[in-house]
Amino acid sequence: MRDESRARVLVIALLLVSASLIMLDIRGSAAVGGLRALTGSIVGPIESAIAAAASPFVSMAQSVTSFGAVDERERIATEELQRVAGTSQEDKAVSESLEKVLKTAGVGGYSVIPARVVAYGSTQNFGGSITIDAGSLDQIETDMSVISGDGLVGRVVQVTPTTSTVELITDSKSVVAARIEGSRQAGALSGTGSSNRMSLKLLDPTVSLKEGDKVVSFGSPDGRPYAPGLALGAIVGFQGEQGQADRIAFVQPAAAMSALDVVGVIVQQSRTEPRDLQKPSPSPSSTPTETPN
């Protein structure tokens, strides 16, 4: 009986502690943030090690690419980036010049840190987050864009020395400035917690959209948190009629959000934004970004 009353007191006390933690976290308390950072630096390396050991099993289950060496990973990430550039841009010339930009080391182009996913968050709370095995020691900072071979995946929200946590674009708290490929209409793409469905609201609801329209990232100043021109997904359905102010288009993410493995963190933007590169250059020899060396 004594046990029972102790349990009752305990559960009420712990409930109050939880409520206090929730309040502190919502107010952005540094103490909770510090606790989170501390837990991350302790648990992160353990997750990396276990994930590496469990990788064959997980890969088999996901039927994705197998484990590779470090330079192999770098090569994969570069190829992925080029593919991203190719799929998200509107014409071939653009992707070719972007590819050229990528190859011009020291002049411009995205620099990408490759990383592997080591942990996934539960989907029960309509969240979407992953931990990757690269951290502040690999020059990763918060608000950097994270991409996979198919498009934008999310942004870095927390960094420990050896791991980082990424908020996926499918997280119910995520909102990405987006535009329609081709018509260039701007809108906001929100996550819904589902790994295969996001909702898009255009600034101008009278614009005509159709299923299959591609959605790409609008881009933020300095490319943080989101770099411009990255593939986000394709429209698969609608809620509401054209012209209705609260019309929503449902978007299927370009990347396989529930089975991510190799990703790249964009640590440096191209000096010239990919959007500007769409203008055909007046002559091939007069590229302004080219520096003699």
Next chain:
Amino acid sequence: MAALVGRALTLPRLIVVVVVVASALILQVTVLNRLGLPGATPALVTVVVIGFALVAGPLVGTIVGFGAGLALDLMPPAIGTVGVTAGVFAVVAYFAGHVVVDHSKPDLLMVGAVAGFSVVAALAVILASGFTGATEISWFAIPRILLTEAIYSSVLAVGAVPLISYLYRGARDEVSL
């Protein structure tokens, strides 16, 4: 009296609790959540918490629930509000601790209890998350998540709960905490 003594938390049992919960936490985020199964992710940590509550009663269950929940809230890749899972797991484990079932073998009653409590826990986390930050929740997805959660938890309970029962009751010692 013997029943109460049989459930008390001793040092070896504390070690069992810490090792089992820590393993479940790591397996949860590095393997189970990555399988990409339809609907919910198989909630091993929830099942383990309920398992300890069934085996060790409300007092130990509440402590395990709060600790495991807080760890899930804090460890990467969690980005939700800290305290939500801790509070939910503590309360769910408190009530699960009052249920009397045979936890040494996987019978229908035990599996049903674990599945039921894990669905309650999932629903509570969804609602608490909804009130503490998450904005664009797709409500139509909830029934599917709860149904799959019940199925996954039943499967996990068959193996996990008898194992917890065996380890916890086996690890006896006179050093009471």
